[in-house]
Amino acid sequence: MSHLYLSPRRLGGSAAVLTALAAALTLGAQTAAPPPKLPHPALTLKDAEGRNVLDSGRPISTRQTCGGDCHDYDFIANSFHFQQGKTEMDRTLLSSHGIPAFNSSPGMFGKFSIIPNRQLTHADITDPADADMSQPEWLTKCGGCHTGGGISEFDLKGRKFGTPEATPSGPLDPSYTIRDRATGKVMPWDWAKSGTAEADCFLCHVPKASRAARKKEYAAGNFRWADNATLADTGIVTAAADGTYKYNRDAFRPDGTVKAQLLDLSDPTLENCAQCHGFTARNTTNIQPIQHADILRGTEKAGWIYNGAKISDTESPKITGKEHMKYPWDAHAAQGLVCIDCHFSPNNPGRMIQEDERKNLRYKPGSLDPAVYLKRPDHNFARGNIPPETVNITRHNTMRGCGDCHEAEKGHAFLPYKSLHFQAMACQTCHIPAVHFWAYRSDDWGFLMDTGTSRITFRGIEGSIVDPESDITGYLPAYIPSPGKDGRMQIRPTNLITGVYWLDKTKGRPVFTWQVQQAFFQSLAEGDWQYRPEIVKAFGDKDGIVDIPQAVYDTPQKIALVRGLLQQYAGVADPELRIEVVPWAMSHSIAGKGQAVKECTACHARNSMLNRPLDLNTFLPKNVPVIFRGKQANVVNFEGTEPTFDNRALLGGFYVIGKSRSPFVEWTGWVAVAGALLFSLVHGGLRAWKGRA
């Protein structure tokens, strides 16, 4: 749509061109073309010493290239996108948000997550048994997405790697060690060999950024060249066999600056965000949510697809019933909205929220100077609040909510009691009536598969998630109250991911994966997972094979057996098997008004969708503690063919007309009505009988 911005002289004033322009404008209105961009000033790629990399051949330093005279590197790299919780390792902060103390931080760098069942090792450990995931291992596993700077430049005590003061505080210091998988021993990490990775500005600001190449370098422990790897698809660098990257002279101008069109520096595009956050595209009929050998987190957690194309036009994968879905995957994507429209930099003068309720202001005339923003753009991006997500916890609900763009009260003419509805329910409740994709269903670390890892199941798909021929049936979400922006509980559509794991009751934390592996397997070497004889005897068939259907804790004796193995082989004093049901509230895959729930009886009825049961995990053990939002709760219904989520207690705080019943009122009322009817019938009958007599 760039021809919309041609100069009038070039248009020539001809009627034909004007007609074309009118047509283009009409088309532009329909497809919501992106606004024009001003080019970024010419850029010299510099190394850590500030020299042009063309001359030195050394890795690009974003501190020198993007920082220096232009942007405030340290200010930017101190934000959550780079620190991932490293600056929030504060026990008081954790306890004030109800986060268990076994987490190091509320962010991805420090919190325990059921999906990988891994835990960043605390900085002050003295027992090797307390070491799980060290800082270097975290970077090799998670660094592909998490954008460097902070976590890959500084140790847990805040010392910059490679400086004289950056030395391990002991043999278990998690910033300088890594657990060897085969031997189980905690070994030193060689930072001199791996190098460090500065904040990777390119990952988000270069449209052709390659997370795949970057991830490969992180996984190999080649942090030094990871930022260069991000540029692998731009033509600026080429990977060399020795793990370094060579610069292509053709990509540079004679003055040593890089050709602007190759970097194409810009605001983060949908595609940039999509690399890590979930399947996102402006308009595509080919949906591939598994990229770079891992699943996009936002999609896997709740099945959301941010895509402007119509579901009915999807070519791959196979969406069951798509012919009836002649509407977009996401109504906002179809309107051309990009991620940063809502998840903006909080101090961007063009997007920032200026309202100040305390001063009754909706606009502050003396707001921020754009030059200040360009120097120090806040990278703690505006975000919502998707319980139970704790990342960037001090900045929840900083984005514009639905009501900041939409005046819901002016629409919804069909809806009585609008305020009451909008107060009780998040907009998503009606505007995400169904999920048309698959999502995580369960991750069971209680019984390890013969691959040494957990048993994962998905909902909304018949077949394998990596098979494009699998039928994607989608699923209907559960409805769970979660705190809204004002702290009030609102009903939201939610996916439920059920985890099963062992808790070390003595230490008050989940049993580490390597410990569970020690209990289950004779050998911990990759590719040589042999179950212990005790496991085979208890769970195997007559041929000694443990098949998936048999890997079930269907008797207390089997739980006790594995508990004993954890004590015997992993040194876990008091392990306890637990179930945790984790709700993931949804905010994307928004349906427009044509597809949103409008039928009153969808909620206001005895068989209300609000109480619709959602299946959890076929293999859930019975009679073990069930944790929901950090507390033991009775939310699993084992009575049907499959365990399902029981949200009756959670929705108990909502009186839904047509659905909610007060037993006292119903009994008293109907007894009174029945009494009146009975009296009338008996009395009338007696009168008739006596009258005849």
Add this chain to the structure above:
Amino acid sequence: MKSTPLYSLHERVWHWLQAAAMILLILTGLAIHYPDRFGIVGSLANSIRIHAWLGAALILNAFLGAFYHLTAEKYHHFLPQMDDFTGAAVRQARFYLYGIFHGEHHPLDVDPKRKLNPLQKITYLALLNVLLPFQIVTGVLMWGADRWPRTFERVGGLWLLGPAHTLGAYLFLAFLIGHIYLATTGPTPLALIREMALGESERTESSAEIAE
């Protein structure tokens, strides 16, 4: 047999309007309480809107009725005397439970000055002074949930008002059933209903004479 004027036009119009509003309120109330089973007026939203208009009509009619009975000095029909709670009430109850089956004469002969029997007076005392205001207050508060959200929440919100209003509705329904049935206990099953429709009593001469 001779006709005796018993109910004025104002009283009859008030009564039948109130009856119609009440029946329709109960029906739309059932459609709201059981929207998936009693969708008699379309969607739940329609039921709520119609219910609210009917409620407004009932309140207006109740106000006009009260105004009429007060200004026409007819309110005394609804005021029980001490005896109405004791001896007269027992006699009336005995009649319903025994005498009516044995051909006994009604203990009270109605006349333009004394239209209600003791049990009716006690029932209407509770109905018009307790149950009806209770339903009006809880109904208006629910109707105004979007208009006066703080007041609505302060009195307990839907959690309190919903069940309370529903209980009141059940009691009204029970009253309605009993009322309609007892309306058939006149000299003929339709005699009392005819009285309220036409305003004239056609009871035995002796009864009328006694009343006079």
